[in-house]
Each structure stands twice: as structure tokens, then as C-alpha cells.
Amino acid sequence: MITSEPIGDWSWEVTLSADGIRPARAVETAVAVWNVLARYGLASPAGKVSLSMRSVADMRDVRVRACGLSLEPEPLSPGTALSRAAAEADALEGDFVVDVRIECPGYWLKAGDKHRVEKLFAIQVQIWKSSLLVVTLETYSDAWLTTDTRDREQPEVFAENAPRLAAALEGISSQLGSAPTPGDPNRHATPTETGFVDPRIEGPAYDDSWGTFEIPARTSLLRSRLPASEDEYQEITEHPVRYFTVRRDGKTIGYVWASVGDEAAGYEPRTAAGVEAFEAGAEWLLRLRAAHGRGLSALAALAWVAQTPPRSEVGLIVEDVPHEVSSLDVLEELSGRY
Template structure:
């Protein structure tokens, strides 16, 4: 399963030998760690690094934000964008904190088949006042665990994927010259220096942590920034549901718009692996569902009505001719979060 909150994290504290480290080193560290992930096959060959420079003790005093410097594609434009970000950071003198963050698209394997998530890892490298650097790696996939985040044993998936994570952590530690501090035990798992503890030893903290925590958290993120509504359909149901896949122009599934087969419930489930673009599309679908509710349409007719509406920019489009059926909303939620 793919999550929007980290399943686990690791932090390396890098102290320079001569007591001083240049602030632009944050960008270099983030790129170097991403290169390790790419070399062991868990990150795709191209990502983007975002850079923020802010005054120490004044979190709102942001001096620089560079949100899309590409790394890994090797083009002149990409090299120029990254070089420009490094040069801009080097111009700052004084007590600043430099944050470099990479949201890493990556791949994991199930039964010999690769699956991709647009945020499999994130890397954050910080340089504090030119004297201390920290690097934090977070992962958002349960393929490294012996039991998935719904409480089901997955030994074959673990065997296929955990060695690559272990290798990545080892190589990052060798690169940085220090062992990581694993993050605290959380609702999903317990990180270790080499990966994760075997959840089977003491059993998972929750039988279905993904359904208990991820589904509500994802729904909250989906509705973030939407204006208040005077009325809309129920967004939960115990009934079977009919659904239509929403795809982008390249055919990638962004999520599923669904309607209960008997209840007056309708909603949109974003495909977590598609990343932020799925949430952005989902907000537009929720607005459209509100339009349907304002017209007084019963849930049983909403999917047909949606198919007849022209798509808005950014919302994707429905290409299915007929709705598919799912035994429950829970099953559809799992489909949207699995890969």
C-alpha cells in the first residue's frame, strides 16, 4: 500500500571535519542521496529538487524558493537550473537554514512486475548556519515490510524489495560517513538502521492501520482548500459501489469516481501512487459532484451525468464506456491505494 504519511524515516547528522560546511552543500547532499536510490533501482532516473533558504529564528523570513530544479535528466536546461539554484544559495551570507527536498518517484516489485509511485521516497537535506548538515530519508510504501499496512503477511513482496532498501541505506551511510538514526516506531512499522523490524515478531500495532488512518487522512487532504458546501452527497457507504476510472492524457489512472448502488452516496477516491496530481484532480471532481447534487440528481444517475460533461483542465477524463462494480467502498479504496 502507498501512504501519504511516511511509513518510516532515517536521519544522518553530518558534521564537517573543519567545523564549517557551505550552505549549498544541502543541495549536493540531496542529489547525492537521490543518486544512491536511483543506482539501486528504487528511484526513477529523473526527479526534481526544491530549495528553500530562510533566516535562522525567523521561519517566515524566506529568502529563496526554487521549486523545480531537475536532477538526473542530463539536459543543458536541467544542469543550468540546478547550477543556478546552487549559485543563488552560495550568495547568501549569515545565519541561514538551507533546505533541499527531493520528492522521489520510484518503483517496487510485486511478482516480478514493477509498480511506480510518484512519491516513493522523499529526501530532505538541511544545512544549519554553515556548521551542521542533516539528511532525512522518508518512505511511503509498505513493500519493505513482512506484513502490509492492512495487516496481511507479504513475505514474497518483502523478499523482492527489502534487500534494495537495505542496500540503499548502507550506501547512503557510506556516502555520508555516519550511521543513520532510525525514526520512532509509528502506527505502521518500526525503522531500523538497515530497514524495518519484522512486524511478525510482536504483531502490527493495528490490524488495518492503512484503513484506520490513511483513508481519513487522504480524504482530508483531498478536501483541503475547497470552499464550504451548502450540501452534497454522503461520501461513505456500506453498500456496493459502481465506479469509473479517471485518467490523464497519457492514460495513467488518477482515481475513481464512484456511486453507491442503493445509498445516496457519491465520491472520488484518488490513486495515491499518482501523487499530488491525483488530489488536484479529485478536488475538481468533488466540485463537479457538488454541481450534480445542486441539480437534485440521485446517486444512481450521477455517473452517467458525469460522462456527459466536458472535462475541465487538470481533472482528467473518463474513458470507460460502462461503470464497473465493486463489492464495497473499502475494496475500491484499497484498489486506489495499492498501486
């Protein structure tokens, strides 16, 4: 399953020379870590990079902010957006906190098939007062676990993916010259220096952690993009649901649905599609609100939205007739895995 919050994380601390280091070191380190992940198919082209630089004396004083830069094939070559941002940061004098973050698309494997996730990993590199460099690696997939976050054993998926993660962690440690510090145990899993604790041995922290925590987290992310309103359908149902697939640029980004037995309707983001699934979902939910304002039943709203979708930039419905599944949980499962 793919999550919107990290399954686990690891960090490395590197103490720099007494002479200090320039901010560009953070960018160079982030790209070096990305290259290690890419070696194992855990990072692939089209990642997004953000760079910020804030004054230590006043963290509200942001001197450099560059968001959503494309990670180009040679990201540090002269003239790229990232190299220009790094040069701008390097030109400043003073004590700063430098923060670089790369969101890494990548592939997890199942029976030899590759499944792309738009944020399989995230790399964060910080420099504090030109003396301490901290690297953090986060993952958003449970492909490295013997049991997925819905408590189902997945030995084949584990065998195909866990060694890739272990090799990448070893490669990053070799690059940085220190071993990783695993992140704290969380609601999904417990990281180790080479991957994760086997939940079959110690047992999961929570039953069905994905269903228990990820669904509310996704709902919160969607709602944060919308104004408050009471003019909308119920969010949950115990009845079967019908749904349409929403695609953009040849990629599934989510599913708009309605209950067949009560007045519930909504949108399930395909988590593997990344942030665009949530950005598009906000507009599809606004269309459902408009249907509710017209007094339409949930199923009538689904048909109306299919006929009068939002802007094409947020995706298009690809079927003429909706699919039907036995429960909303089945649709949530689909949206979280593929």
C-alpha cells in the same frame, strides 16, 4: 499499499568543519542520496526538487524559494534550474537554514513486475547555521514489510524489495560517513537501521493501519483543496459502488464513484500517482457538488459527471460503462495499491 504519510524514516547527522559550508552542499548531498536510491531502482527520473533558505534570526525571512524544479538527468550541470537556484543561495551571506527536498518516483517489485510510485521516497537535506547537515529519508510504501499495512503477509514482496532498501540505507551511510538513526515507531511500522521490525514478531501497532489512518488522511488532503460546502453527497457507504477510472497522460490518477444503494458518491485518489491524484480529485469533487446542486441522485450524478467532466487537464474517464465492486473498501484497496 501506498500511503500519503510516511511509513517510516531515517536520519543522518553530519557535523561540518569549523569553517562552515556553503548552501550548495545541501543540494549536492541530496543529489548524491538520490543517486544511491537510483542505483537500486528506488528512484527514477522526473523527480521534483524544492529549495528554500531562511534567516536564522527570523524564520519568516525567506531569502530563496524554488519549488517544483525538475530533477534533470545531470541536475548539477551549469544552466539547470537546480544549479541556478543553488548558485543564488550560495551568493548570500549570513546565518541561514537551508532546506532541500526531493520527491522520488521509483519502483516496487511484485513477482518480477515493476510498479511505479510517484513518491516512493522523499529526501530532505537541511543545513543549520553552516555547521550541521541533517539528511532525512522517508518512504511511502509498505513493500519492505513482511506484513502489509492491512495485516496480510507478503513474503514474496518482502523478499524482492526489503534487500533493496537495506542496500540503499547502507549505501547512504557509506556516502555520509555515519549510520542512520531510525525514526520513531508510528501507526504503520517501526524503522530499524536496515529496514523495519518484523510485525509478525511484535505484532502491528494497529489493526489495518492503512484502512484506519490512511483513508481519513487522504480525505483530509482532498478536503484541504476545497472550499467548505454542505452541498455534497455522503462520503461513505455500506453498499456496492460503481466507478469510472480517471486517467491523465496514460496514467490512472483516481476513481470517481457512486453507491448503488444510497446517496453516497466521491473520488478515490490513486495514491501511487502522487500529488496530481489529489489536485485532480478536487475538481472531480467539485463536479459532484454541481451534480448535487442539480438535485441528481448519486448514480445519476456519476453518469452526469462522466458526460460532463472537468477540464481535460485533470484527467478523462476512460470507460463507457462503469465498473461495479462489492464495497467502497474494495475500491479504496485498488486505489491504494496500484
